[in-house]
Amino acid sequence: MNQKAQVVAAVYDKDIDAGRVVGRSLKSLREAVGYTQLQMAERLGIGQAAISKIEARGDVQISSLKKYVEALGASLRIEAAFNADSAVSTRLREELQLDEHSSRQLVLPIFSSDELTLEASKDLILSIHPQYSEKILAGKKTVELRRRFPLSTARGTKVYIYSTSPVRAIVGSAEISEIIKLPIKNIWARYSKCAFIKKNDFEEYFKGLSEGFALELMNAKTFETPINLEVLRERFNFTPPQSFIYAKQEMRRALMDEQTNISN
Structure with a gap:
């Protein structure tokens, strides 16, 4: 069995406990890179016996696992x-x-x-009605409300604003400063004024939900030349999302380039 096959077999071996699976995988990876236990010990500043123990048992903390993998010249992902x-x-x-x-x-x-x-992969494209996108880019509307949104989104994430019909274009960008999940009644009490939404529209939008999300926005900027839907379709095979999508790499690079033509 070659080294690559040994690594895969260690990861998927169901006949032993999880700790030993990790240990065997680390050993196979070390051998594939070409390091001895002694060389790994020197790179980590620990004794060879500690390396042997890790590879025999594998029940290590994530911080220690991270150091071991990085000593191999890789990065750890779970x-x-x-x-x-x-x-x-x-x-x-x-x-x-x-x-x-x-x-x-x-x-x-x-x-x-x-x-x-x-x-690098977290820029978003939000679909927003023109009456709201105009207020965001004017600095008046500082909160965007959503029925669902991933709380794991990093603060400072760039959002590109797709203004829906009749505009049908990406018109600018902003950044997420905070994501708040709250009961619907609390969202209205806290954000109704800065979200610029009427009570009837608010209740209709969140109908059937007990909780919702408020995206607090900052650093809104307007594109000097909006990128219309026809261009977006032709260049990126773009389909406007109902709520939001993650920007694909090619489109994200192009949108970053477009920001050289924005007004402050």
Whole structure:
């Protein structure tokens, strides 16, 4: 069995406990990189016996696991994988507005030591009615309300504002300063004035829910030239989301370039 196969076998071996699975995987990875136990011990500043113990048992803290993996020249990622056909996977795809793909699993991150990778993929595109997008870009409306939104979204995340019909264009950007999840009545009491929404419209929007989300916004900027839907479709095969989507890498790069043509 080659080294790659040994790593895969260690990860998926169901005949032993989870700790030993981790230990065997670490050993296989170390051997694949070409380090001896003594070399790993020197890189980590610990004794060889400690390396042997880790690889024999594997029941280490995440912080220690992170150091071990980084000593190999890699970064640690821990993910949760949901079966693609499960009810949980279907609901999460809908709530997070994730693209469908051929994978048999929905994989979501739990932990990553690669901060740049995490931050680089999180720009959002929000669909917002023109009467509200105009007020956001004018600095008047500082809160956007949503029925569902991932609380894991990082503060400072860039959001690009797609102004819906009749404008049908990405008209500017803002940043998320805070995401608040509250009972519906508390959202109205706290944000009704800065959200610029009528009570009837508010109640209709949140109908059937007990809780909702308030996205506090900052640093709103207007594009000097809006990017209309026809251009977005032609360049990026873009379909306006009902609520929001994560910007794909090619589109995110282009939108970042477009910000050289925005007014403060």
